[in-house]
Amino acid sequence: MCNIQEEITLNFDVKIKPKSKNCVKCKTAKATILIRHSTYCRKCFQHVFVGKFRKNIEKSRNASNSGSGEKVMIGFSGGPSSRAMLQLISEYNEVLPQKQFYSEIVVCHIDESLLFNNQKSTIPQIEQIVRKYNYPFIGLYLQNIYNSDVTKSGCYNNVIEIAIDDAKILQQEDSIFSPSEKLLNLLNNISKLTAKEDFIWYLKLCYLIDTARKNGCTRLFLGDCSTRLSIKIISLTSKGRGFSLPLETSGETDWFKDVIITRPMKDMLSKEIGIYNQFAGLEDIYIQSVTSMMHAKASIERLTEDFIVRLEKEFPSTVSTIARTGAKLTPSDYILEENRCIICLMPYQENNKIWQNRIIVMTIPSLQQSNGCSNIQQLHCSKNSKNPYDCSNVSNDESMTNIEFTDLLCYGCRVNMRDIKVANNKTILPPYVAEGVEEKKKKDNRKQMRKHIEEYLLCNEEEL
Amino acid sequence: MSSLKVKLSFSGGVELLFDNIKQKSIEISSSINPPNPTTMKDLILWMKDNLLKERPELFMSGDTVRPGILVLINDSDWELEGELEYEIEDGDDIVFISTLHGG
Ligand SMILES: [Zn+2]
Ligand SMILES: [Zn+2]
Numbered sequence: 001m002c003n004i005q006e007e008i009t010l011n012f013d014v015k016i017k018p019k020s021k022n023c024v025k026c027k028t029a030k031a032t033i034l035i036r037h038s039t040y041c042r043k044c045f046q047h048v049f050v051g052k053f054r055k056n057i058e059k060s061r062n063a064s065n066s067g068s069g070e071k072v073m074i075g076f077s078g079g080p081s082s083r084a085m086l087q088l089i090s091e092y093n094e095v096l097p098q099k100q101f102y103s104e105i106v107v108c109h110i111d112e113s114l115l116f117n118n119q120k121s122t123i124p125q126i127e128q129i130v131r132k133y134n135y136p137f138i139g140l141y142l143q144n145i146y147n148s149d150v151t152k153s154g155c156y157n158n159v160i161e162i163a164i165d166d167a168k169i170l171q172q173e174d175s176i177f178s179p180s181e182k183l184l185n186l187l188n189n190i191s192k193l194t195a196k197e198d199f200i201w202y203l204k205l206c207y208l209i210d211t212a213r214k215n216g217c218t219r220l221f222l223g224d225c226s227t228r229l230s231i232k233i234i235s236l237t238s239k240g241r242g243f244s245l246p247l248e249t250s251g252e253t254d255w256f257k258d259v260i261i262t263r264p265m266k267d268m269l270s271k272e273i274g275i276y277n278q279f280a281g282l283e284d285i286y287i288q289s290v291t292s293m294m295h296a297k298a299s300i301e302r303l304t305e306d307f308i309v310r311l312e313k314e315f316p317s318t319v320s321t322i323a324r325t326g327a328k329l330t331p332s333d334y335i336l337e338e339n340r341c342i343i344c345l346m347p348y349q350e351n352n353k354i355w356q357n358r359i360i361v362m363t364i365p366s367l368q369q370s371n372g373c374s375n376i377q378q379l380h381c382s383k384n385s386k387n388p389y390d391c392s393n394v395s396n397d398e399s400m401t402n403i404e405f406t407d408l409l410c411y412g413c414r415v416n417m418r419d420i421k422v423a424n425n426k427t428i429l430p431p432y433v434a435e436g437v438e439e440k441k442k443k444d445n446r447k448q449m450r451k452h453i454e455e456y457l458l459c460n461e462e463e464l
Numbered sequence: 465m466s467s468l469k470v471k472l473s474f475s476g477g478v479e480l481l482f483d484n485i486k487q488k489s490i491e492i493s494s495s496i497n498p499p500n501p502t503t504m505k506d507l508i509l510w511m512k513d514n515l516l517k518e519r520p521e522l523f524m525s526g527d528t529v530r531p532g533i534l535v536l537i538n539d540s541d542w543e544l545e546g547e548l549e550y551e552i553e554d555g556d557d558i559v560f561i562s563t564l565h566g567g
Pocket of ligand 1: 023024025026027028029040041042043044045
């Protein structure tokens with residue numbers, strides 16, 4: 001179908017109705033749905049939609065070679081895409097009751113109602129939906145990311161406090177704030193909505209992955225559809241997150257090692273999902289977000305959404321073109337496991353600090369005054385060598401410079417941190433971030449120690 | 465001049481703009497703009513003037529529905545029904561679904 005031509009005809013004679021078209025698939029039934037340039041009848045639309053999903057999910061199952069018996073988790077926001085995904089996964093897993101593909105399906109939802117004044121929790125509504133499927137349900141509150149058990153060790157009780165020129169690791173009990181207050185303080189101290197949205201998303205992601213891991217799930221299903229992914233591809237690029245983009249938008253990634261992330265909805269447009277849910281009678285839950293009911297320029301994410309959705313209306317191949325181009329991106333060879341940002345857990349570029357100092361005008365005000373700012377490296381070293389052997393116990397006031405701390409962040413998170421006002425209430429980052437800092441320090445210390453004693457070591461057998 | 469009974473449904477967040485009502489039956493003139501029969505274009509303007517409670521820019525863009533809001537007329541995609549030019553019939557079932565900020 002040619003949109004432009006149709007518009008012209010409409011202009012010449014407004015009363016003309018488009019000729020009734022037949023379905024491109026069965027060729028006989030009257031078409032009732034337009035997807036990109038193709039017209040479908042209701043039956044064929046559903047067939048094609050489910051087919052696309054099955055193709056993706058089979059592909060990921062074959063790739064991982066897990067056979068049956070895999071325990072998986074569905075990240076369920078309650079939005080249309082994850083709602084459809086829940087239904088599709090359950091249908092897929094119950095095709096042959098005697099041979100289920102997944103031994104257990106757990107559904108996890110993170111409630112963000114704290115962020116919206118006086119809003120009711122979303123958990124009861126979500127639980128009601130999940131109950132229909134008889135799957136175990138885990139309802140979490142975003143603020144509980146501050147709990148000491150949302151860490152690798154499962155009981156890490158230190159947090160990071162961001163002050164004007166240092167970031168301090170301190171014990172959680174020393175803080176008089178509740179998890180809710182900590183989260184609200186953190187988000188309220190971020191002035192830009194873009195950074196706020198970013199923070200919320202990565203906190204959720206970290207929470208989901210941690211929960212999947214602790215529940216023995218080897219796979220986490222996320223409901224990003226192609227419309228969403230193409231919005232992400234553009235917005236991640238403009239936020240300087242291009243390095244991790246392939247991991248954050250691919251159909252599947254093993255970046256989190258023991259928990260594989262799969263996005264089985266990656267080939268469906270949000271329009272297709274809306275129609276599918278409507279026809280299947282799947283109830284939707286309206287989930288508020290920080291940019292809900294806001295104008296398009298509220299954040300990069302919102303602006304990108306507005307841009308893409310408008311473009312898609314005029315040029316129905318926009319989303320699929322962006323998504324397909326994005327799918328061709330592969331993770332860079334320079335992605336190293338050890339260079340994992342301690343906030344978003346995404347990889348950062350080796351030496352991105354040097355690059356950033358050269359290219360970007362970004363200084364940390366108070367440090368600049370005292371240090372002239374070019375001898376960052378020196379400062380870093382002297383601080384680090386303070387106690388190279390102590391790694392198990394952290395004293396109450398172990399502090400590091402902001403520079404040291406930002407060394408462990410990706411570019412995107414650094415930009416976000418710069419957006420944090422430290423003057424007001426205390427900005428406290430959750431335990432998993434503090435744990436990440438310590439882990440990294442331990443590793444660096446071990447490396448350093450090895451370097452010191454290298455010449456005294458006998459030949460290492462492993463290296464022979 | 466007769467009137468038309470139309471059933472409107474809102475979901476995916478569109479309902480927030482309409483006083484949080486998910487379904488509403490309305491009665492409108494069969495010719496809002498005489499002598500022409502009432503079309504989707506007339507209906508949308510009518511909705512804006514009579515039903516819309518908040519932020520018209522979140523529902524409309526120009527004189528049409530904002531991109532990202534899906535419209536189904538009797539379970540059929542309005543893009544195949546002539547969009548704004550579609551002539552409303554008595555008993556029509558029209559659904560507005562927002563597909564924005566979904567995930
Ligand atoms: Zn057909
Ligand atoms: Zn990061």
